[in-house]
């Protein structure tokens with residue numbers, strides 16, 4: 001009896017100890033071995049490791065899989081390319097801290113962790129952590145930094161939370177997810193997912209023959225370009241670390257009972273799953289490539305893929321198909337680059353192109369980035385590295401732009417180098433210009449000026465002679481503007497006709513200067529929207545300026561623009577806004593004026609509060625000033641100018657509330673004796689147009705005077721002529737005034 005009891009106790013002890021060994025402990029120490037058929041479970045039971053045979057396979061592999069939620073989801077395999085063909089395998093930790101898978105029958109080693117550490121370590125231990133990471137460490141040192149080896153550094157096809165995909169730049173360690181060959185064969189398959197650190201790092205899913213299959217764009221501070229930003233309620237977060245020591249990407253679930261994993265599967269897809277506790281199944285969160293546009297370079301160089309159009313591939317704006325025939329084979333520039341005279345066009349809402357040959361600088365801003373790209377002839381595009389906030393960092397491309405995709409709202413901006421002749425005619429794109437085109441702009445402006453001069457000059461030669469003495473006032477800038485005005489008498493007129501190009505040179509600014517001055521036409525600098533386009537405030541050489549940017553769609557074409565430039569170049573009066581220069585760059589046309597701090601008369605007289613600031617003496621001064629300006633236009637200038645659009649919003653006020661007439665886009669000049677003309681195109685503003693002009697198209701100084709009269713009534717009454725309402729009658733403001741005087 002006693003003997004049998006002892007025997008029983010002994011058996012129980014034996015039983016208990018194996019139990020303890022195989023289940024309670026998550027570790028293995030030297031000389032212990034884990035044979036086929038026995039398992040080790042992580043402390044809280046999430047993962048389990050041991051030998052397994054995939055369905056349909058007789059081979060045996062050592063691996064790790066989920067225990068708690070789903071049996072059969074293998075996340076790591078040790079001897080993936082050297083299987084055991086029977087059940088005689090075992091895992092052992094050697095005295096020097098090396099994990100090996102061996103055949104116990106013959107002692108053949110099938111796999112070894114081959115950790116890179118010296119052999120004189122004391123008390124190594126191999127432990128399966130709750131994260132699914134199998135680590136080898138020194139028994140009393142749990143610091144992850146000091147792990148001698150870890151399975152997370154040698155992934156199979158699955159990334160678990162906290163596992164880094166990417167490179168350790170110090171040791172050269174590269175963590176790549178490599179698919180299984182088949183569902184029953186964990187040996188390395190055709191597909192792998194890696195972080196490519198060439199140029200600016202990106203993630204690639206590669207296919208057989210190391211061909212790119214799908215690409216995650218460069219990290220932009222929030223996500224990888226081309227992938228959606230994880231939403232606030234997302235169950236996982238992404239982390240991208242990029243420093244001198246390492247570049248990697250990892251993800252974490254947001255809560256403790258959330259399980260996520262990412263797999264590079266053997267049919268060529270990257271899939272992210274989360275465990276659905278309700279259905280007890282893995283739920284796909286993301287698949288790559290998700291659609292045809294996700295396939296790498298499907299539209300070749302300078303092509304753009306749009307999944308919502310058919311065919312999905314097209315050329316980027318300003319590019320044309322490389323093949324003249326039907327077969328699409330990528331795109332080439334319509335106009336070749338010429339280095340010095342190039343500019344940039346912004347393309348919005350795209351997945352940034354392949355950055356493998358890009359260079360980058362984290363501390364540059366977009367302006368410096370543009371300058372840098374401009375300086376290098378081989379630089380074809382630039383973009384912000386980080387889109388957070390106002391954007392920062394600089395990415396530069398030097399090769400054909402590959403793998404661009406149209407993403408709409410969730411895309412990014414890229415600025416592509418373009419021959420100057422291509423700048424401007426693009427639809428929604430914003431042109432960002434460059435320096436070095438001055439010569440061309442001058443040529444354009446001068447040709448333009450010369451043509452008009454020949455006409456205008458002959459007509460006004462005599463009048464001009466008489467009046468030039470008035471025009472001594474002025475600044476250096478004015479002298480520049482009106483250099484011809486200080487030339488002497490008749491003896492020099494012939495000379496002037498010949499050399500008018502030099503004489504009449506209006507200051508020309510290149511686009512880059514204006515972009516700088518207006519902070520790239522930033523919305524904060526916008527001070528108004530005229531009939532012909534927005535007006536921006538800027539600072540040029542310390543002087544405040546207003547830049548009227550003629551919108552491409554405005555009806556003010558090149559003709560009106562020329563008109564305004566030519567007329568203005570000849571006009572100088574204290575009650576006319578001063579034109580400081582112009583800028584022509586492709587389709588982009590701009591007029592640079594002195595800045596008027598008090599905006600327009602319209603903002604004062606029709607505003608209840610603002611109008612209180614205008615006392616009667618001030619209103620009188622304004623009326624007087626407008627009258628002087630108009631008199632100058634009509635009688636005292638070399639040309640007789642009909643403004644044709646005199647209205648409150650075209651009267652600007654300087655800091656001393658002095659009125660200045662602006663906007664000469666519709667003005668017409670007459671020869672000395674002409675007083676009237678007719679037009680089929682009646683332009684102007686209702687409420688200010690004289691009846692004979694509005695109805696018959698007759699205009700003369702009188703139609704301007706009519707507008708002036710309306711303006712005076714408006715200044716006095718503080719109400720608009722148009723839209724005037726009186727309870728007693730139906731007349732407009734003019735009618736009302738007539739009634740009162742009657």
Ligand SMILES: *[C@@H]1O[C@H](CO)[C@@H](O)[C@H](O)[C@H]1NC(C)=O
Pocket residue numbers: 030031095
């Ligand atoms: C493991 O076995 C070796 C020889 O087989 C022995 O020298 C060593 O002391 C053993 N270690 C432990 C911890 O039992």
Ligand SMILES: *[C@@H]1O[C@H](CO)[C@@H](O)[C@H](O)[C@H]1NC(C)=O
Pocket residue numbers: 043044130
């Ligand atoms: C294991 O479970 C315990 C109790 O639920 C918990 O406090 C602990 O954080 C868990 N450990 C890990 C590594 O998840």
Ligand SMILES: *[C@@H]1O[C@H](CO)[C@@H](O)[C@H](O)[C@H]1NC(C)=O
Pocket residue numbers: 085086
């Ligand atoms: C298992 O593989 C060994 C060689 O590694 C071979 O000699 C043996 O015949 C194989 N056994 C079976 C059952 O295939």
Ligand SMILES: *[C@@H]1O[C@H](CO)[C@@H](O)[C@H](O)[C@H]1NC(C)=O
Pocket residue numbers: 116117171
């Ligand atoms: C392994 O260690 C040796 C010696 O310390 C070192 O020269 C070698 O670069 C290491 N290899 C790796 C892959 O870390």
Ligand SMILES: *[C@@H]1O[C@H](CO)[C@@H](O)[C@H](O)[C@H]1NC(C)=O
Pocket residue numbers: 183265266267268269270271284287
């Ligand atoms: C791989 O992923 C794709 C896309 O999610 C899926 O259609 C396919 O069935 C997966 N292959 C395997 C073997 O799971």
Ligand SMILES: *[C@@H]1O[C@H](CO)[C@@H](O)[C@H](O)[C@H]1NC(C)=O
Pocket residue numbers: 354356357399400402
């Ligand atoms: C990057 O440059 C290398 C060498 O010049 C070239 O072979 C490769 O095609 C380029 N890659 C891309 C994506 O442009």
Ligand SMILES: *[C@@H]1O[C@H](CO)[C@@H](O)[C@H](O)[C@H]1NC(C)=O
Pocket residue numbers: 361362363364368
């Ligand atoms: C990045 O740009 C800044 C500012 O232009 C410059 O000082 C720095 O040297 C650049 N860094 C590199 C690595 O080129």
